[in-house]
Amino acid sequence: MTVGLAIPCFIDAFFPEVGIASLELLERLGVDVTYPQGQTCCGQPMANNGVQAAARGTEAHFVDLFAGFDAVVMPSGSCVHHLRSHFDAIPQTDRVRHLRANTYELVEYLHDVLQVDNFPWAEFPHKVGLHNSCGTLRSLRHASMSELGETPFSKPLDLLLKVSGIEFVMPARPDECCGFGGTFSVAEDAVSGRMGLDKVRDHAAAGAEYIVSADTSCLMHQQGCAKRAGVPLRFIHIAQILNGARA
Structure with a gap:
């Protein structure tokens, strides 16, 4: 193929x-x-x-x-x-x-x-909060949606659990939007910024060192919110962890 x-x-x-x-x-x-x-x-x-x-x-x-x-x-x-x-x-x-x-x-x-069941080169010894974007969650069905009360599943979590040393922490509101939303962050910048700040503070309160996501746009938005507010979080795309990034 x-x-x-x-x-x-x-x-x-x-x-x-x-x-x-x-x-x-x-x-x-x-x-x-x-x-x-x-x-x-x-x-x-x-x-x-x-x-x-x-x-x-x-x-x-x-x-x-x-x-x-x-x-x-x-x-x-x-x-x-x-x-x-x-x-x-x-x-x-x-x-x-x-x-x-x-x-x-x-x-x-x-x-x-591919149904990959092993990433033998990958090791990420950090506490990680997983962010599922609204689009991947609800349009692509990356993971279960809490509002539906369905049996929990998560494709990115399944993959990341195959990485050595990684530890996951759970924010209080894992399905909550971070506020990026494409042009929403431009048209409603004040609301978007507050939503992003709430999201990064939620992850930080849970003990995360990193936020990982499959969507760089959400990571970019949250990174900006964290930097402006002085929230000590780092951000990384799932491809980087699965490819063997250590930090």
């Missing part, structure tokens, strides 16, 4: 280390993975702002780059959700339908497709 690695534009611009860790991790696991040059954006920002037609060019370019792969993996739940549910600024050809049906978020791909 050939796999194309799609790195979201904000990760490429601000957190290239997450893209590198994603690539290295897939290679460690024996995946035939390629990073196509010339990547830009999947079109999600335009769709989020109600100008779906403006995403036509970026969506068409994305299809040209990735439709030839058996699967596409992205370390971003919101981008994958856009591909699956809102990628319709262009005609829905067989190539587009194939792409939409075979694009996976990184945790999904590791947990559901």
Whole structure:
């Protein structure tokens, strides 16, 4: 199976280390993975702002780059959700339908497709709080939702439990939104900032040294809130831990 690695534009611009860790991790696991040059954006920002037609060019370019792969993996739940549910600024050809049906978020791909049961190179001897973004939780079903009262499960936790030395702490309100919410953090910046501060204080009160998440956008928001408030937390993407980061 050939796999194309799609790195979201904000990760490429601000957190290239997450893209590198994603690539290295897939290679460690024996995946035939390629990073196509010339990547830009999947079109999600335009769709989020109600100008779906403006995403036509970026969506068409994305299809040209990735439709030839058996699967596409992205370390971003919101981008994958856009591909699956809102990628319709262009005609829905067989190539587009194939792409939409075979694009996976990184945790999904590791947990559901590869069914990885061991990361022998990974060790992370720290107390960690796990953050599930609203999008991965409710759109991609990374984990159970407390408001549904369903049997608990967590795909990222299943993977992280295979890492040596890691210790998890539980915040009082684990499913609460951190306030990023795409353009919500711009349109409602005061509310967003307070929600982010509440979230990082909740993790700190539980004893976390690090907050780990599959969504860099949430980590970026929380990192800014923690820095401004002087909350002593560090932040790391799940791909970095699974790839063997120690700190």
